[in-house]
Amino acid sequence: MKLVxxxxxxxxxxxxxxMTIAAAIQGAWLALPPDMLKAVxxxxxxxxxxALLLSGIVGRLIDQGGGDE
Structure with a gap:
């Protein structure tokens, strides 16, 4: 396996x-106290x-530039 x-x-x-924001949302959700979980x-x-994970997949398929700088 090689890195890009x-x-x-x-x-x-x-x-x-x-994908980092998606992971942060899940981590924050697990850390919230039960009374705050009821609000959302x-x-x-x-x-x-x-939606964030799906957009991350789409973002990975789109050329984001910076290849040979």
């Missing part, structure tokens, strides 16, 4: 940013996470 040529710049890719419906958190 510009792996050092991965933090700039939308795909990585979207489960489906909203799942929908936001799913």
């Amino acid at each position: 040529k510009d792996a050092k710049r991965a933090w700039r890719w939308y795909s990585l940013q979207a 419906p489960d489906w909203a958190v799942q929908a936001a996470t799913g």
Whole structure:
């Protein structure tokens, strides 16, 4: 297994940013106290996470530039 040529710049890719935010949403959801969990419906958190992951997949398929700089 090899890393992509510009792996050092991965933090700039939308795909990585979207998947990081999705992971952060799930982590924050697990850390919330039960009374705060009642304020946000489960489906909203799942929908936001799913949308971010899907957009991360799409972002990975789109050329995000920076290949031979």
